[in-house]
Amino acid sequence: MEFANSGYLLLLLLLIPYLLWYFFRGKGKEPTMRMSDTFAYQHAPKSWKVKLIHLPMALRCTVYALVVIVLARPQTYNAWDNKDTEGIDIMLTMDISASMLTEDVFPNRMEVAKEVASEFISSRPSDNIGLTIFAGEAFTQCPMTLDHAALLNLLHNVRTDLVTNGLMQDGTAIGLGLANSVSRLKDSKAKSKVVILLTDGSNNVGSISPMTAATIAKKFGIRVYTIGLGRETGEDIGAIDYKTLQDIAVLTNGEFYRAQSQAELSKIYQDIDKLEKTKMNIKSYDHLHDAYMPFAWLALLLFCFELILRWTVFRRLP
Known part of the structure; x- marks a missing residue:
């Protein structure tokens, strides 16, 4: 203890002066009574x-x-x-290129993606979840963690400002983003390893192709769920490479989804949440x-x- x-x-030290005061108070001041003989009281029993x-x-x-x-x-x-837990390691891989500011969903693709991802994280309290962001390059915004409060804070701070302010190369490096997440998951001992890849474009930059990254993911037993976000109208038609996203999902035994609204994106994350359930019992120690x-x-x-x-x-x- x-x-x-x-x-x-x-x-507790204050007990010492209190006890001294209690036992020595009034010493020598006891009331007295004169008696001719105390013999009768010497062996008198004391009351309880x-x-x-x-x-x-x-x-x-x-x-x-x-x-x-x-x-x-x-x-x-x-x-x-x-406690029963899912025992799953998940890397969220999110496109933050400038096109994610498109307002075909309200308020824009980026904010919708962040809001739905936040709901997903909150619904999986027992899973290790991390976050990779990518545009023309990729990096880990948050490694896998059970500290979902910290993860949500880092997700909330994700902005396309990195691209618009020149701090990050613009473009859509899907292969680099996926490879970054795979590198975080490859040594995991979890029963299930998952990447949820969300983009609104097609791979147009980066030294690693999406299918090469998907092949590496398959080698390490990592499933990839791919999501194409946004409405294609006018000049945007063909902007999202659905075929590559579908091929990645098929190769890694994942699933491919299309989302044109926040409601559809929420439904996709709910479907993934239902698919990825691997119960295991964890004995934890409360310190x-x-x-x-x-x-x-x-x-x-x-x-x-x-x-x-x-x-x-x-x-x-x-």
């Missing part, structure tokens, strides 16, 4: 009240000590927890198990007991 606020334990005269004081000290322990927040290391409640209840019980004794058995007349 350890204490989260161990400094409060120093308050006399024997327990210090009980209220002992109870008060015990209650005080218990309250101090509660304030110090005792914690134990013996809290084991069994921060608070154990102050027994002390708190015992302090309350003894406090009530001391009050009852003080106002009944050990009540003092004025």
Whole structure:
């Protein structure tokens, strides 16, 4: 057992002056009564009240000590927890090229993709999930983690500003984005390894082709779900390379989807969520198990007991 606020334990030292005051108060000032002979009282039995005269004081000290322990927040290391988890490692691979600012879905493709991905992450609390972003180049925005609060924060901060401000090459390097995610998953020991690749274009830059990256993914047993996002109208017709996205999914035993609205994209993520279910039992160890409640209840019980004794058995007349 350890204490989260161990400094409060120093308050126990206040018991020392209290006990000294209690036992030495009034020494030499006891009331006396003159008697001719005390022989009759020398062997007189003491009543149980006399024997327990210090009980209220002992109870008060015990209650005080218990309250101090509660304030110090005792914690134990013996809290084991069994929970069922999916046991899946997932890399979200998101296109952030300038075309993702297209407003054919409200408010634009980028914001819709981020919002739906956030909902997906929140629905999978037991999975390791990471994020790769790509335009003309690719990098890992967040490695796989169970800290989904941190992941969601990093996802929220994803902007196409990296491209528009010249900090990242524009273009659509689907092969590089997929290869980056595969490199994060290849050494994973999870029962299921998944990449969810979302883009609104076709591969037009990068040293690795999409099919080469897909072949590597297949070698490491990684399934790739591909999503083509956006409506094709006018000059945009043919912008999304559906065939390549479909070939990637087929090669890796994944699925290919088309999304032209936020509702369709949400439905796709829900379908993927249902497909990727691999139950396993994890025995986890809780290192921060608070154990102050027994002390708190015992302090309350003894406090009530001391009050009852003080106002009944050990009540003092004025």
